[in-house]
Amino acid sequence: MxxxxxxxxLIRALSPLLAGYTLWRALxxxxxxxxxxxxxxxxxxxxxxxxxxxxxxxxxxxxxxxxxxxxxxxxxxxxxxxxxxxxxxxxxxxxxxxxxxxxxxxxxxxxxxxxxxxxxxxxxxxxxxxxxxxxxxxxxxxxxxxxxxxxxxxxxxxxxxxxxxxxxxxxxxxxxxxxxxxxxxxxxxxxxxxxxxxxxxxxxxxxxxxxxNLKYTQSTDTPVDTPLIPGRYVLAASTHADEEVQLAGSWLKQAVKDELLVIVPRHPERGSAILRDLRALGAGVSQRSAGQQPASGDQIYLADTLGELQAWYSFASACFVGGSLITRGGHNMLEPARYSCPIVVGPHTGNFDDIMQLMRNSNAIDIAQSSDEAIRFLCEAAQGQARHRDMAARALQVSEDSQNVLQRYMTALS
Structure with a gap:
């Protein structure tokens, strides 16, 4: 049929545009x-x-x-x-x-x-x-x-x-x-x-x-034993355009010492553009895709590489999950929860309403209305306050309680 x-x-009318975009992306x-x-x-x-x-x-x-x-x-x-x-x-x-x-x-x-x-x-x-x-x-x-x-x-x-x-x-x-x-x-x-x-x-x-939700499923990635960089850091994960600048501006205003902000963009191919934006703010930044490690005096580390997000979560003092300060709808909050990491998101999390409901009911996540609030949470959580440790433990429990969904899919598909 x-x-x-x-x-x-419609598809015939759009075919030149679709073919043109495909050629551009191929190049x-x-x-x-x-x-x-x-x-x-x-x-x-x-x-x-x-x-x-x-x-x-x-x-x-x-x-x-x-x-x-x-x-x-x-x-x-x-x-x-x-x-x-x-x-x-x-x-x-x-x-x-x-x-x-x-x-x-x-x-x-x-x-x-x-x-x-x-x-x-x-x-x-x-x-x-x-x-x-x-x-x-x-x-x-x-x-x-x-x-x-x-x-x-x-x-x-x-x-x-x-x-x-x-x-x-x-x-x-x-x-x-x-x-x-x-x-x-x-x-x-x-x-x-x-x-x-x-x-x-x-x-x-x-x-x-x-x-x-299949995103409840536990990651099967091999556990990471060694941090990707030395020293302490907080994480901004799966960020989108404009979020990096918002968060970096708030981070620089806080003048945080002895802690690094690691930014892992959702689309690493944006790395060069993000680097220009961050340096325009006056930030000291090193770029992972260029083979750089954080330099002395850097405030931000741009981790514009693929396949390392779980490793970043493993050792972060706290994390912000991106796509939520803008109207993108957010990304999976259970990923950092599996690493007992204190989590903050922005107000736009519509893609994950069910997960957010679970985590909010358990007081396992914080919602920031602005980049300033998100950075304030990261700074406080990095100090290891009891309320943030308890929040991280509750987030881990939510993650562990949600693991049977994989078996339900296996049963339905068999």
Missing amino acids: TPPWRYRL KDGGRRYWWQRLGIYSTSLTAELSPPEQDVKLWVHAASVGEVLTVLPLIREWQQHTGDKVLLTTGTPTGAAVLAKQALPDIQHQYLPIDFPGACRRFLEQLPAGRGWIVETEIWPWLYSHCERTGVALTIINGRLSSRTSKQSDGLLASSYRRALSPVRVLARSQQDVDNFIALGTPAAQVELIG
Whole structure:
């Protein structure tokens, strides 16, 4: 069943822009493989990098970018332990691919998911040996879903969530496109609100099930025994544009001694721009991607690298979780909770309402209304005050109490 005419017309009208962006991203950091695979081209006659997946791949998993990759990896590992399946994992971004490559996991092959062009999706599925696919969280692509239905690839959306903007499309311009795309799809949702949203968007109610938030799942990363840098530090993790400048300005006003602010941006490719902004504030800054360690007199350390966030959490005196001082919706607060770290977030945490409710009910997190309040919390927590130690212990308990969600997903998917 092809997508409705409105979507077909829209994707055709946008195709020059989508192709142009793909070319720009390929030249920026994606490379040739990104360009060709986003167009659904897998011919090894062009370059050996375009090898199709191994023919004994049994499961295809799509995770859009870094956050989705980190969310689904524990489930993939658990699945492989029980089934031995080889997995093809697709992403839409080079940063997602880089995080996966850094894990160096056996029996997981990577490709880029094609843009939602009909020909690109058809070519992708022609070279896909797997008969089932997991889509992580929110990726709804009508042409891709249509070709999956036609070729018999059974789709399940896992950790299903819908933003308020997408859920409002239940009576919008693309309502029929979403309804048709979701009609054959099974959804394992993270919250009751998401269950209601998927049904409103057109998924048959019998195909939607509440399982829980996969981001509750304990990270299976190898424990870190040695800090990445010497000395004490507080952490600003998964930050976005403007948050770094806000936090750095507040940090410099506090004139903190004997403590370093480590900033780990959500998108490390922004590192050079962030460095310029921080130095414009007059901050002493060293940059990890340049191979630098903190210098004497530095107030800030820019950790613009991939795959090290868990190591930073392991030894932080306290942390701020980013995407929350701006209207981005926040990032996973349970990640630092697993390391018994005092946590503060900004006021914008709508992507994690269920986790925030758990942590607020347990008095396991602090909410700052501004960067000044966030930095004040970090400074006080770094002093090791009893109330912050108790808060960190409660956060760890919330994390430990939430671990059975992985088994619920395994049961539902088996």
